[in-house]
Amino acid sequence: MENDVERPYAVLTMDEVKETMKKEISEISEIFLISKSDATVLLMFLRWDSNRVLERLGEDTEKLMTESGLKSVVIDSNQDLSDVSCGICSKIGDGDGDGLISTPFCSHKLCKTCWSEYLEKNFFSVEKNQTAISCPDQSCRAAVGPDTIEKLTVRDQEMYEKYVLKSYRERCLGWKIKQCPAPGCDYVIEFHLASEDDEHSLNIVCLCGHIFCWRCMLESHRPVTCNNASDWLSRDLKKLIGEVDKPSPLSWIETNTKPCPHCSIPVELDDVHQWNQFLTCACSGRFCWKCFQPPEAHGIYGSCFAPEDLSNVGFSRWSNVGSNPWSNIGFNRWRRAEPEKISCLDLWKASQLSLEQAKSELEAFEESIIKKPSDLKEQDVIVLREGLMLVVQCRQFLKWSCVYDYLHTEYDMAKREYLRFLQENASALVHSFSQSIKEETEAKELTRGKLLSETTNIGNYFYHFIKTLREGLSEVKAKSYDNYGGPYWLCDRCTYGNSWLERACKMCCDPTASSTDELSD
Structure with missing residues (x-):
């Protein structure tokens, strides 16, 4: 539904995020000729705002270095420099003080065990909020950077690396980088636009197959707003389900009456029909409770050979609406039914089933490619995967168009009829495209021309579909x-x-x- 070239975001792995972070560190290091360790501390100190780091270093380097703990601390005159014991547990180092480690900017030495305990406490501390770590001595503001960490154990180095990466992600979270909300997904999304455009922010497609909204992190809910989607899931949907489950007088009528075929008035069933199969209506019309035919149609003995299941037809024999209003090709089962008789809740449920089926087909395709090598070329596999992803996107849009129907066409049947006409055509296009993908998957050689043509048709249709809904179905005027x-x-x-x-x-x-x-x- 949107071209890859036009996407204002990139889907990254954690390794790619790490490389992006290292690139920012290297740029600061190279411009101001400082170590990468110091550059890391500065970026963490200023919340990974590269522009602010460049500005502060350009204005007053010494002041920034002092504030961030990257300047040598003045040694206390009362401090015994000959002391070679750990500042916390008082463990004695060897004669040269080996085994005791301090930052490059102070003389507070600790053993590796105490360093590990101190760092672990800071790494998992809620209050720290991923800022730069300072010397364990409470009176010292010397920064603990990578150049200090590299002297510690491998476990400490790995923990620190994760801590710095988390600091980078947390700072960017909400405006530049977000974690995909799908359970178990490790991909992150990097947004490239300076401001969140309504159109783009509502449709992020992750490589795991999950489609979500950039702003509210719910599943993609075009064509309705974030507030509409939230209200629908938390309030409106529950309300509609409650109304469906609420006992209705109609349910008693359907169970205990039969509609007269002459005037359609319900005729109550009683013990009489056990001995006489013919019911008499207030309009004087008589009919068989099994087949709804007059007594004359049953011969001399009045025997009825209609199937027993017809006795439970009730008023449903006049209903044009099936239990599942969305068939595989869209709305064919109820295309001649009156739109006001088709509930938005039924359409929502049916489209949810279609969406789940589309996701299952995508997952099955991914598993088949991994488990069983295909005769298809790598480029063909990419085309088929993108096609299946497009089907998922379209099904998801059709699902949320039911919410648009509920919110915006309840009081205007002309708009509702037009919207459902658009939905029916869209569903038919998606079904045809899905069938083409299935056929091409089973074939030995991909017919790209056919798939590209259908992809273009679907893209153009949904582009105008989305545009029409964004404009409020302005092409339709009220019937009256x-x-x-x-x-x-x-x-x-x-x-x-x-x-x-x-x-x-x-x-x-x-x-x-x-x-x-x-x-x-």
Whole structure:
């Protein structure tokens, strides 16, 4: 749905993040002719803001070095320089003081064991917040940098390296680098734009296959906003599910009545039908409770040979809506049904199943490539993988377009009909593309021209689809506009005349209005 060239972000491994960090350290070191150890301490001291480090070093190098603990500390006149014992545990070193280590800027020596305990405490301390570490002596501000750490054990060096890397990531977190939120994923995303553009920030595609929103870290939820997505997941979706689970009078009617084929009025079932299969309606019409045919159609003896499962049809025989409104090719099972009868919750559930299937197909493809070598070329494998990723993106967009439907078309059936027409065509395109990928995967040689053509078609369609929703389906005007005078549109639900400045019906959305339940009491 968007070209790789246009992506304002890069998906990096932890090794690539480490290389980026080392590059920043090297630049500071080379420009001001200081050691990489000192450059690391300066960057950690100023929260990895390279521009600020360059500015401060250019203004007053000595002052910055002193503040960051990179200048030699004045030795206390009362300090015994001949003391060769550890400053914490008083362990005695050898005659030359070997085994006791201090920073290059002070004379406070510690044994390796005490250094390890001190560093481990700082590495995992919540309060430290990944800043530069100073000398263990509380009265000393000398910085502990890589040049000190390299004298310690390998374990200490590895812990320090992770600490510095975490410091770099934490500083960049939120504005430049973010961890992919998918469980078990080690990839990080580096954002290249100075400001978060609405379009790009809503669709980040990680190499693990997860698609998420840069700003709120939820799964990608185009075409709705972060607030809309959050409200839907935390409030609206639960509300709709609760309404579905709530007992309804219709459920009793469907269970205990049969619809008269003459007038459609429900006729209650009682013990009579156990002895007489024919029901008599208030309209005087008589019909068989099994096949809904008149008594005359059953011959002299009135025997009915209709299947038993027809006896449970109830009012569903008039329903145009299937239990799963989204079939594999989109909306074909309910394309002739009235849009207001198709619940957004049903569409959401069906599209979620389609999305999970698309993800499963992508995972199966990845596993097949790893376990079983294919006759396809490496470039062909890349094309197929990108195609499967495109299917996942499209399915995810269609899923969240159901939320757009719920939020923006409830009071305008003309827009709802048009939106579902767009959804149906989009779903059909995605299904056709998915089938083409499946066929090409099983073939020995990839037909790139066909896949590229279908990819272009899907890309163009979804580009205009997204653009249409972003503009609020402005191409559609309210049904009643042509038949109503003045600058108003009529609500399809309550027929209230609303100003064109109102996006939702003012009467239906009025919090002071009585609910249907209250009016029925």
